[in-house]
Amino acid sequence: MDTIKANNTFVLRKIGSVFFIIDVTRNKLYELNQTAAEVFSMLSLSYSIEKIVEEICERYEMQRAVVQPDIDEVVNAFVEIGAVTTSTKKEPGKLVSVVPKRPFSYYVNNYWSKQEHPYKVKSFELTPRCNFLCYHCYQGELKESGKELDTETIKRIIDKMVDIGALQVVFSGGDPFIRPDFSEIYRYAKYKGMLIRVFTNGSMITESHLSLFKELPPERLIVSVYGFSEETYQKTTKRFGMYEKVMININKIIKAKVPLSLKLIVSKLTIEDFPAICQFAKDNRVELRYAFYIFPSNTNDTSICDYMIDVKDMLKIDISYQKGFNQKVTQKKNEWMSFYKKNGYVPQYLCDFPHNQFYVDYEGTIFGCSAGLKQLGGNILTEKFETIWQRFKSIRNTPVKSINECIECKALYFCVNCPADEYSFYGNAGLINEKICLFAKAKYLYYSCHKSFNDIVKELEL
């Protein structure tokens, strides 16, 4: 008799109202409808095909003649994707059942967005500790403290995320690799069926971590870079010898084919190295994300914001590296305008907060986003998630007067204003940062009005 068994590297999960199996060794995701989920669940319990058919016939009061071929087909599909193994070797060509593809956005649009389901943990700070002492770190003095949750409590939080139906998580810090139990935590979350990104400074990744990532790949490793020379690195991180260490590790990650992104804050300290970093990313076909904004620390140190580059330099970089992209943005502007006009007002939060995402800090406190809004949070270890989630929802549709005034601004399409950022800067979610506003206007003049860089500098007095 043919022995068939579900592979334990495939985890069955329900995210919102949708069933998935997650291939933890390949980061693949498959949607199952109710019946397919029931079949997979029974295969996990070592049911035979005979028994599964019998069970399904009984549950749905169906005829065997209808159910048997359906079960055979879905089991073949499971075999094809590696979710189940069978003792009988199938002949090539006979088990090829087509597994149709759907984009991730299908589930976001049709289910999670409408249901306001929190499928994404944008950041789970495994620790506030870090071996770098970056001036711009929002953790402030906490990065040197040893305060963090123990392994078992971290696992308990991961269990809660799974219960809530979160699918994606970003492990961050501090630096998550500073924890000696990082691999244990990572492996635990992987086998719970989480899609994991790891946000790190890249200096503490060991051979052992790389072996782990080869076995159980992350959805992405995001390495924050601080320059392209030892000198620049030291200016930001206040540590010696880190540039070489990080570059060696980045090259190892690339060689190991672990999905990688680089992230850079283009500040007054790193701007000189920006072209070289872009070139490195391009040469190695690595995604580079960069941002210009620096926010006050958790301890309200606003002086770190002085390292933000001037709007003139932001525009220069935008023109050099984002031009094609921004031209696409302008093509869309008329469609967006009709949306605003139709809506009549702009709600306070149009980002994922708190529709679909949340953050968890190093103490287990849930909050809305990295930029602030901790005042509405609550600790997942002591309070029900649903209660905290409801509090977030309560502010979602609050219109903001000052943002409403922006509705007529022609540069609105280029503005990345974020109420949480403003709360962080000014303690008022309705105020808009001057540099963000000016940068949007500069982009509008360049991309929509086709003015020259020099004319814009003059007009806006940059």
Place this chain on the structure above:
Amino acid sequence: MSTYSKPEIYEVNIPSYDCKLCNSEAFSCYLTMEERQEFMKT
């Protein structure tokens, strides 16, 4: 009792970017989720 449906399985394409619009992990833009997703296709 629920109605029987033929078992179905779909492979999901997971995007490597969160949002092309602002090149950032945060959706700091004034679009609905539907519009953002639509934009991401362009």
